[in-house]
Amino acid sequence: xxxxxxxKQLIQLAKADIGESLRARWFLVYTLIFGGIMVGxxxxxxxxxRVMGFTGLSRLLVTYLQIxxxxxxxxxLITTVRSVVGDREAGVFExxxxxxxxxxxxxxxxxxxxxxxxxxxxxxxxxVAVVWGLLRGVTIPWVQVLFYIGLLASLAWCFLGIxxxxxxxxRSTDVAQxxxxxxxxxxxxxxxLILLGFLIQEGLPPESAIxxxxxxxxxxxxxxxxxLFDPQLVLLGPxxxxxxxxxGYRGYLVWATAYPVLVGLACAGLGFWIFKKGDYS
Amino acid sequence: xxxxxxxxxxxxxxxxxxxxxDLVLDPGDRIALVGSNGAGKTTxxxxxxxxxxxxxxxxxxxxxxxxxxxxxxxRIGFVPQLPPPLKLTVGRLLxxxxxxxxxxxxxxxxxxxxxxxxxxxxxxxPFAKLSGGEKQKLMIGIALGRxxxxxxxxxxxxxxxxxxxxxFFGLLAxxxxxxxxxxxxxxxxxVAPLVNRVVEMDRGRIVLDDHVDDRIDxxxxxxxxxxxxxxxxxxxxxxxxxxxxxxxxxxRWQGMIAGPDRLRFLGMLSRYAxxxxxxxxxxxxxxxxxxxxx
Numbered sequence: 001x002x003x004x005x006x007x008k009q010l011i012q013l014a015k016a017d018i019g020e021s022l023r024a025r026w027f028l029v030y031t032l033i034f035g036g037i038m039v040g041x042x043x044x045x046x047x048x049x050r051v052m053g054f055t056g057l058s059r060l061l062v063t064y065l066q067i068x069x070x071x072x073x074x075x076x077l078i079t080t081v082r083s084v085v086g087d088r089e090a091g092v093f094e095x096x097x098x099x100x101x102x103x104x105x106x107x108x109x110x111x112x113x114x115x116x117x118x119x120x121x122x123x124x125x126x127x128v129a130v131v132w133g134l135l136r137g138v139t140i141p142w143v144q145v146l147f148y149i150g151l152l153a154s155l156a157w158c159f160l161g162i163x164x165x166x167x168x169x170x171r172s173t174d175v176a177q178x179x180x181x182x183x184x185x186x187x188x189x190x191x192x193l194i195l196l197g198f199l200i201q202e203g204l205p206p207e208s209a210i211x212x213x214x215x216x217x218x219x220x221x222x223x224x225x226x227x228l229f230d231p232q233l234v235l236l237g238p239x240x241x242x243x244x245x246x247x248g249y250r251g252y253l254v255w256a257t258a259y260p261v262l263v264g265l266a267c268a269g270l271g272f273w274i275f276k277k278g279d280y281s
Numbered sequence: 282x283x284x285x286x287x288x289x290x291x292x293x294x295x296x297x298x299x300x301x302x303d304l305v306l307d308p309g310d311r312i313a314l315v316g317s318n319g320a321g322k323t324t325x326x327x328x329x330x331x332x333x334x335x336x337x338x339x340x341x342x343x344x345x346x347x348x349x350x351x352x353x354x355x356r357i358g359f360v361p362q363l364p365p366p367l368k369l370t371v372g373r374l375l376x377x378x379x380x381x382x383x384x385x386x387x388x389x390x391x392x393x394x395x396x397x398x399x400x401x402x403x404x405x406x407p408f409a410k411l412s413g414g415e416k417q418k419l420m421i422g423i424a425l426g427r428x429x430x431x432x433x434x435x436x437x438x439x440x441x442x443x444x445x446x447x448x449f450f451g452l453l454a455x456x457x458x459x460x461x462x463x464x465x466x467x468x469x470x471x472v473a474p475l476v477n478r479v480v481e482m483d484r485g486r487i488v489l490d491d492h493v494d495d496r497i498d499x500x501x502x503x504x505x506x507x508x509x510x511x512x513x514x515x516x517x518x519x520x521x522x523x524x525x526x527x528x529x530x531x532x533r534w535q536g537m538i539a540g541p542d543r544l545r546f547l548g549m550l551s552r553y554a555x556x557x558x559x560x561x562x563x564x565x566x567x568x569x570x571x572x573x574x575x
Contacts, residue, residue: 005351008380009381012377012380012381015377016369016373016377019368019369019370019373020367020368020369023368023369023370023407024368090365090366091361091363091365091366092365092366092367093332094327094332094361094365095359095361095364095365095367095420096365096367097330097331097332098330098332098354098357098359098361098433099354099359099378099381099382100350100351100352100353100354100355100357100381100382101350101351101381102350102351103350277334278334279327279332279333279334280331280332280333281327281332281333
């Protein structure tokens, strides 16, 4: 298939998937939640308060990022894992894949469409905060905002890829959703706040703890989000020395942005390979 | 369009669903693919469409549909038995199909319209929100509106209302002689008038491959008169569903039936064989009121 024709098909399929997503109930709930979080943060007066040095828009964005870290991955996983296995179960693939479309454009178009559909409400809520700040005459930390957008996109893409892999491996929607939940729980447990902190207390070698923290895309996101507004990582404690000594400020931000993208790409690529080799409907 | 299936086999884990099926389809072949549930009809169709991995070989005009989907499926129209729960609007689905298949939206809308589905009134509605009949009409409109050489249809007329069913037969009749079809059904009487060949499957094998008389005019209608010995409620309801009207004290019924539906009509009448005193069927021209089928 020609590259141009393949790209046209990919765009068509991405548009079709966006159209499907915009009409799905989960998308409405999802958008309301992220919009609601932002409204809730405004209403609760977070922008006016000061905690541990964060104030105004910085405080609001930090809180938004931390909440997003907890919600975005599970939303990505739960909605994405239904896409391949759910469409297969419902007979969507039987009909749509009887059309003359390549499997590559189909899969990657679906992935691109889903990414845009899921990332837009998150980005939209963040931009609302920025516009609000501009209207109030607040100084906008543009570099931090751009890095936040990059980190959010990276996190969304990472879990989208993991979700597509789980979806192609699963034989039913129920199994896929169970696996998605377990994956999210596993990664959540290995945050510094939870099991990782406990393991360090129990004498886990620091190198192992750091390795786990670096390998966990959720932890990478969390640490980078803190780093943007706390360049010395005072909040993180002694681990900060290891991170800053080995990576440096910019180096870690690059790692935290690029690594989840690579994880997502590897998972999505593996999912595509499995999907291509197997039965489509 | 030529289709070649050589020693086609398919397993789902330990279950062997296709066991070395051989099938050749030449241009102009209209095949009724019949068999009971689990015979392997749907699996065979999905292999033809390149949706399943399989043993043996499938070639569509010499192309493996798994290897070159665009090349192999570009001239194949497909109507599934169960409409997929697409949330896309009707307009978006038509636009998507037109882009991907290189077809004309107007032509697909026109055929849907002839089947009784006005695209302008449903264009903004999600496909999943249409009624079963509307979905079927749209999928037939899309399949027939494309530039195809082979139509693969799974119980295509099952959800159609009487008028649409008659129009559907007429649309099939309009297809050119070189057009091929595979119509899957578990009942031969449903599809026999539409085909010139019957392929029967049983437990993953092709057990019958025979040609049938295809002189039935798909667009024809039959004027029909049925006389019964005494009026009964059950018969009145059954024949009333075909749009027949009675005179002479509910013992004489008259109506029109679509030519390809004659076997189904006789099947219905056979249930009341003890009542039927006289039956006349005459091929006629297009009636003022369309022939009806329940």
